[in-house]
Amino acid sequence: MEIPYNVELREDTGLYNSKLGIWLFLASEIMLFGGLFSAYILLRVGAGDAWPPSIVGSELSMLLKHTVPHATFNTVILILSSVTMVMAWVSLKQKNLSKYKVYMGTTILCAIIFLVVKYFEYSHKIHEGFVPSHDTYMALYFTLTGLHGLHIIGGIIVLAYFFGPGISMWDSEPERFTNRIEVVGLYWHFVDLVWIFLFPILYLLN
Amino acid sequence: MSDNNMTHHIANYRKVFIFLLIGTTLTVLASYMELSVQNSIAGAIFVGLTIAFIKGYLVAANFMHLNSEKKMIYWILLLTIFFLLLLLFIPLLWDLNHMSNY
Numbered sequence: 054m055e056i057p058y059n060v061e062l063r064e065d066t067g068l069y070n071s072k073l074g075i076w077l078f079l080a081s082e083i084m085l086f087g088g089l090f091s092a093y094i095l096l097r098v099g100a101g102d103a104w105p106p107s108i109v110g111s112e113l114s115m116l117l118k119h120t121v122p123h124a125t126f127n128t129v130i131l132i133l134s135s136v137t138m139v140m141a142w143v144s145l146k147q148k149n150l151s152k153y154k155v156y157m158g159t160t161i162l163c164a165i166i167f168l169v170v171k172y173f174e175y176s177h178k179i180h181e182g183f184v185p186s187h188d189t190y191m192a193l194y195f196t197l198t199g200l201h202g203l204h205i206i207g208g209i210i211v212l213a214y215f216f217g218p219g220i221s222m223w224d225s226e227p228e229r230f231t232n233r234i235e236v237v238g239l240y241w242h243f244v245d246l247v248w249i250f251l252f253p254i255l256y257l258l259n
Numbered sequence: 260m261s262d263n264n265m266t267h268h269i270a271n272y273r274k275v276f277i278f279l280l281i282g283t284t285l286t287v288l289a290s291y292m293e294l295s296v297q298n299s300i301a302g303a304i305f306v307g308l309t310i311a312f313i314k315g316y317l318v319a320a321n322f323m324h325l326n327s328e329k330k331m332i333y334w335i336l337l338l339t340i341f342f343l344l345l346l347l348f349i350p351l352l353w354d355l356n357h358m359s360n361y
Contacts, residue, residue, distance in 0.1 A: 067329040080339040087343040132279045242322045253307040257290035
């Protein structure tokens with residue numbers, strides 16, 4: 054039996070099913086990250102001047118100052134990946150598969166670069182003794198960036214599937230494949246959106 | 260969507276990309292405000308978060324196509340934002356109340 058509403062829109066929602074599905078999933082993701090942001094605000098407000106990164110001249114504040122260029126670079130990389138992701142979808146709308154491959158490949162490359170930079174950032178912090186148990190800020194830092202990193206890894210797996218074996222659907226059901234790329238794109242933009250908020254609160258505004 | 264429509268989309272994405280890069284630069288610059296001006300940490304946080312919200316809006320409206328979505332999506336998001344605000348503010352109110360007891 055064929056799965057209904059993969060391409061055609063449902064009359065009641067005006068959407069194809071996977072689009073409704075991804076938005077419901079993203080709603081749950083907003084609550085997941087929202088809970089952690091809430092924890093951050095609560096702990097930050099409660100700490101006042103004793104917030105570890107805000108202690109002028111402390112080892113942690115110096116370390117954070119040095120990691121700002123890495124985090125800024127990663128922000129630009131993620132923004133770029135969002136643009137290439139949406140361009141991959143545009144390429145499919147224009148029925149240009151070779152352009153799609155270039156954009157999708159670039160998106161995956163950007164995601165991998167993001168993780169490599171993150172790996173060096175983590176190694177440096179851990180090497181200097183700034184592990185999650187060091188203080189409240191470090192615990193929040195590793196929880197938030199770690200969870201975000203897991204989302205990047207999940208995204209890479211899905212994107213790689215649509216870059217590799219999943220692309221065969223283009224030959225049999227091009228519209229359905231285009232919708233799949235739109236849906237995975239929505240997830241990817243959400244991951245970028247989360248980073249847009251993580252970047253200032255964890256690296257800049259302490 | 261027609262090719263003409265797509266060309267319009269591409270031009271729009273290019274503009275958004277440039278705005279996001281400018282926003283990122285401004286956020287980084289805002290964080291240095293506290294180093295040069297005393298007691299401006301609150302101001303830097305306000306500026307930084309305002310830019311983050313604008314950047315978030317640009318991504319959601321343009322890349323996620325929320326500027327032209329179906330009603331159902333808006334209802335889902337409104338409900339989510341309502342619960343998100345509850346999640347963000349109830350602990351904060353409790354904390355303020357807790358602190359005022361001392």
